[in-house]
Amino acid sequence: MPHVLEILNERFTEAISRAAGAAHAGADPLLRPSAQAKFGDYQANAAMSLGKQIGRPPRELAEAIVQSGRWEDICQKVEVAGPGFINLTLRDSFINAQLAQMAADDGIGLPRAKRPWTVVVDYSSPNVAKQMHIGHLRSTIIGDAIARVLERLGHRVIRQNHVGDWGTQFGMLIEYLIETGAAAEDELKVADLEALYRAAQQRYEADEAFAAHARQRVVDLQAGDITAVTLWRALVDESKRHFEAVYRRLGVKLTDADIRGESFYNDQLPGIVNALEKRGLLHDSEGAKVLYPEGFKNTEGEPLGMIVRKRDGGYLYATTDLAAAKYRIEQLGADRLIYVTDSRQNQHFAMLFQALREAGWAPEHVRLEHVPFGMVLGKDRRPLKTRSGRNVRLDEVLDEAVERAGQIIAEKNPEMAGDWWRDAAEAIGTGALKYADLSGQRIKDYIFDWDQMLAFDGNTAPYLQNAYVRIRSIFRKGEIDPALVDPGAIAAEEPAERDLALKLLQFPEVVGGVAETLEPHRLCSFLYEVATGYHRFYENCPVLTAGDESRRQSRLALCDLAARILAAGLDLLGIRTIEQM
RNA sequence: GCGCCCGUAGCUCAGGGGAUAGAGCACCGGUUUCCUAAACCGGGUGUCGGAGGUUCGAAUCCUCCCGGGCGCGCCA
Numbered sequence: 001m002p003h004v005l006e007i008l009n010e011r012f013t014e015a016i017s018r019a020a021g022a023a024h025a026g027a028d029p030l031l032r033p034s035a036q037a038k039f040g041d042y043q044a045n046a047a048m049s050l051g052k053q054i055g056r057p058p059r060e061l062a063e064a065i066v067q068s069g070r071w072e073d074i075c076q077k078v079e080v081a082g083p084g085f086i087n088l089t090l091r092d093s094f095i096n097a098q099l100a101q102m103a104a105d106d107g108i109g110l111p112r113a114k115r116p117w118t119v120v121v122d123y124s125s126p127n128v129a130k131q132m133h134i135g136h137l138r139s140t141i142i143g144d145a146i147a148r149v150l151e152r153l154g155h156r157v158i159r160q161n162h163v164g165d166w167g168t169q170f171g172m173l174i175e176y177l178i179e180t181g182a183a184a185e186d187e188l189k190v191a192d193l194e195a196l197y198r199a200a201q202q203r204y205e206a207d208e209a210f211a212a213h214a215r216q217r218v219v220d221l222q223a224g225d226i227t228a229v230t231l232w233r234a235l236v237d238e239s240k241r242h243f244e245a246v247y248r249r250l251g252v253k254l255t256d257a258d259i260r261g262e263s264f265y266n267d268q269l270p271g272i273v274n275a276l277e278k279r280g281l282l283h284d285s286e287g288a289k290v291l292y293p294e295g296f297k298n299t300e301g302e303p304l305g306m307i308v309r310k311r312d313g314g315y316l317y318a319t320t321d322l323a324a325a326k327y328r329i330e331q332l333g334a335d336r337l338i339y340v341t342d343s344r345q346n347q348h349f350a351m352l353f354q355a356l357r358e359a360g361w362a363p364e365h366v367r368l369e370h371v372p373f374g375m376v377l378g379k380d381r382r383p384l385k386t387r388s389g390r391n392v393r394l395d396e397v398l399d400e401a402v403e404r405a406g407q408i409i410a411e412k413n414p415e416m417a418g419d420w421w422r423d424a425a426e427a428i429g430t431g432a433l434k435y436a437d438l439s440g441q442r443i444k445d446y447i448f449d450w451d452q453m454l455a456f457d458g459n460t461a462p463y464l465q466n467a468y469v470r471i472r473s474i475f476r477k478g479e480i481d482p483a484l485v486d487p488g489a490i491a492a493e494e495p496a497e498r499d500l501a502l503k504l505l506q507f508p509e510v511v512g513g514v515a516e517t518l519e520p521h522r523l524c525s526f527l528y529e530v531a532t533g534y535h536r537f538y539e540n541c542p543v544l545t546a547g548d549e550s551r552r553q554s555r556l557a558l559c560d561l562a563a564r565i566l567a568a569g570l571d572l573l574g575i576r577t578i579e580q581m
Numbered sequence: 582g583c584g585c586c587c588g589u590a591g592c593u594c595a596g597g598g599g600a601u602a603g604a605g606c607a608c609c610g611g612u613u614u615c616c617u618a619a620a621c622c623g624g625g626u627g628u629c630g631g632a633g634g635u636u637c638g639a640a641u642c643c644u645c646c647c648g649g650g651c652g653c654g655c656c657a
Contacts (some may be wrong), residue, residue: 037598045599052637082600164657207615262657288655295641297583298653304584310655317657344634344651346585374587391586412619440594443588445650451606452593456619459594466619475615525595528604539612539621559616579620 001095001101003109003508004042005031007543008088010389012044016070019061020054020055033506040077041088041502043506047084052275058084084103095501096491102505103487104531108568109508112154120158120328121147124254127164128239128261129173131194132246134384134392134448135342138373141338141437145520150571153515160255160331162324163243165236165261169197174231174544176200176212181287193239194393206535234263249398250404251430251574265323269315272323273308278361291318293354296347297428306351323353325368326361336367343372343443352450373520376437384448398430404454405462406427409581412456416580428454432577435461438573439524447501459528461575467531468577470538470562474556476579478544484559489553490561496540497558500533511572520573527569535563 002010012029020027030045047065051058062084072076077089102109123143126132132140142192143159151157178201203210222229240256247254273289276282282289283305290305298304306318328334349370356362378384386392406425409416416424436453439460440446456462475482492501503526510526513519543559546552567577 029601032599046639058637085600167657201614209621285654290654296653305654307655310583312655314656315656318654320657323633342587342651343586345657348657349583349650372586380650409619413617442592447593449593455606460605462619463605466617470603470617470620477616519597525604528595532604536622538616542615544616580602580617 004505005509012436015065018068019064031450042088044086062086098505099501100488101453111512116155117148118333119158119337120160120334121338122160122162125162129193129197129235130259132394134376137456138437139340140252141434142442146518148572149514158264159258161259161263163259166263167252169216170232172204172214173215175214177231246394248479265320268323269319291355293351296351303450338369340371345363346372373442376484377447379443401429401433402426427576427578431461434575439518441521445506463530464527467534468566469562469581471559472579474543485557485560489557491554494541496537500537501531503533506567
């Protein structure tokens with residue numbers, strides 16, 4: 001089912017090629033929702049630039065486009081205004097028909113990709129033997145939303161959680177576990193991974209003999225020594241349980257099956273270096289093997305390189321990233337690679353992508369995309385830390401979010417109690433936390449502010465959840481089963497109804513935009529507009545007491561469609577809706 | 582030094598070639614015999630960091646500058 005914008009686009013493309021010549025059949029009509037109500041519902045801005053291009057007065061060209069087009073069935077008014085704007089007012093019957101189609105569709109008008117991509121989304125990527133902290137929040141939340149959106153549009157999404165499960169730090173951890181006797185227990189239980197890490201690190205720094213043993217453990221581990229490997233695996237498993245618990249609470253779709261850590265690529269690394277060497281891409285620099293992707297310069301204006309093998313023969317993250325990308329393209333069949341990491345890694349990914357092209361591992365048709373995001377800052381505009389200067393743990397953040405949400409709803413709706421209250425607190429608390437992260441342009445740093453994210457006014461999750469709750473409340477009160485509402489009954493009459501209807505019809509194009517730009521905040525802005533539109537409708541248009549029955553049915557159907565879009569949109573963001581709050 | 586990113590209302594943020602730059606918060610004032618007032622309505626905010634340039638048209642694109650953040654070979 002083509003959505004409104006697609007239909008308009010098609011009509012305009014036709015009209016333009018008729019009015020301006022077939023040579024301009026490909027010209028973008030530049031359709032936008034109108035800036036102001038008096039300019040209609042949509043406006044097409046192509047005549048101005050196109051007129052200039054082909055040497056015709058823009059207004060005249062606009063008139064010609066209007067004359068050449070077919071509008072009667074979809075527009076009640078098409079007029080040229082100002083220097084050459086074409087303002088469209090959609091026909092109510094067209095709006096209603098589109099709404100009916102959308103409402104009758106289980107997918108609420110979201111198209112399924114005709115040629116699905118295989119997309120690998122790399123996100124979250126916490127470190128084994130460390131607690132997940134605030135630094136993992138954005139990648140986890142943004143990555144999950146992106147994966148959900150692509151999945152919903154019918155693409156084959158492969159989540160990859162590239163956990164840090166390898167490296168020299170495991171030597172000290174293993175040595176510490178042995179030294180303290182924890183290793184001797186039947187089942188390794190690490191109450192606090194962070195504490196373990198710190199304790200081991202302290203020993204490492206304070207005791208030279210311990211450090212020497214730890215370094216030996218690294219060698220043992222790499223050599224496959226049974227004791228070292230067993231303890232390493234225990235640490236990994238323990239960490240996975242911790243990750244899993246956080247993901248479940250956060251409502252993030254990552255599971256154990258999505259974890260493919262750095263260690264997975266270990267035995268591929270020598271092959272990677274060999275292959276690069278064979279292609280003549282590597283240079284020797286003080287004993288290290290270095291690849292110089294074209295177009296990168298260092299301080300002195302000399303080529304900037306990526307070290308793929310250290311002087312001592314060890315490998316680095318660049319090597320692992322190359323191996324992982326190659327694996328994703330060749331083994332997983334990916335034609336779109338998405339990396340959700342903080343913006344500081346911009347250059348690293350630019351170089352990585354260039355290297356992948358030069359090595360021939362990423363053919364031209366494979367899209368390589370880094371999805372960078374800014375930092376989480378405190379109100380003081382400094383990176384968020386605890387009072388003692390440590391990273392804020394994610395489980396602590398979640399606890400606080402839920403607790404604060406619980407207090408707020410207890411205050412606003414004292415009748416809620418028990419499981420209802422607890423469930424609502426979870427949904428609102430975690431929803432607020434996630435939405436705050438998703439609703440701004442992801443490239444910017446964002447200021448972490450509990451009061452703001454949990455506010456019931458403004459562009460927040462609770463506001464959206466409340467709009468949904470108010471709709472559901474109507475159906476409860478009227479004892480009406482939404483499944484029995486007739487999608488064809490919608491007849492938007494009042495301005496508030498019409499505004500809401502037009503907004504709802506934009507859902508498919510907005511979701512499509514997110515899939516293209518990988519910017520979830522566009523969906524947030526849209527949902528916020530849906531919610532404000534709904535609240536306005538709610539104030540102006542009684543539903544249950546609408547008077548005549550067909551109007552009542554129409555409004556019920558509009559309510560249900562709005563509820564479904566709010567719920568579906570929030571679900572794409574990984575945020576739950578609830579029945580009461 | 583080189584590179585990347587950011588700079589929009591007092592605060593938090595949308596808007597990324599189109600008409601008079603928008604929300605929320607905060608501040609003031611309204612609205613409830615009526616489906617959740619957890620809402621809605623009204624009131625006013627701006628050298629869009631600055632200067633040039635491109636364009637019929639610039640917050641948006643280009644150049645330079647200022648301010649802030651981050652990154653620049655054996656960590657990830």
